[in-house]
Amino acid sequence: MSKEGIVNIRGKEYKTVALRVQEFRTEFPGHSLITDIIKIDDDQCIVKAMVIKDNVVIATDRKSTRLNSSH
Numbered sequence: 001m002s003k004e005g006i007v008n009i010r011g012k013e014y015k016t017v018a019l020r021v022q023e024f025r026t027e028f029p030g031h032s033l034i035t036d037i038i039k040i041d042d043d044q045c046i047v048k049a050m051v052i053k054d055n056v057v058i059a060t061d062r063k064s065t066r067l068n069s070s071h
Helices: 017-027
Strands: 006-009 012-015 031-040 044-053 056-066
Touching (some): 012 017, 017 031
Antiparallel strands (some): 006 012, 031 044
């Protein structure tokens, strides 16, 4: 039986993005999550995420993934 917002990947349970965003909005009202695609092509995708409150960026991060990788 699966729990809502939880997926099993290779025997480990992970929260879905939808659940994590919902938890973020509950925990940090008044904050915004903004994402920008920095690069996307046949090989790679790079996304930048920002946490903003009162029009001030308070956190940033980037994630890169190879689109044809096995993981």
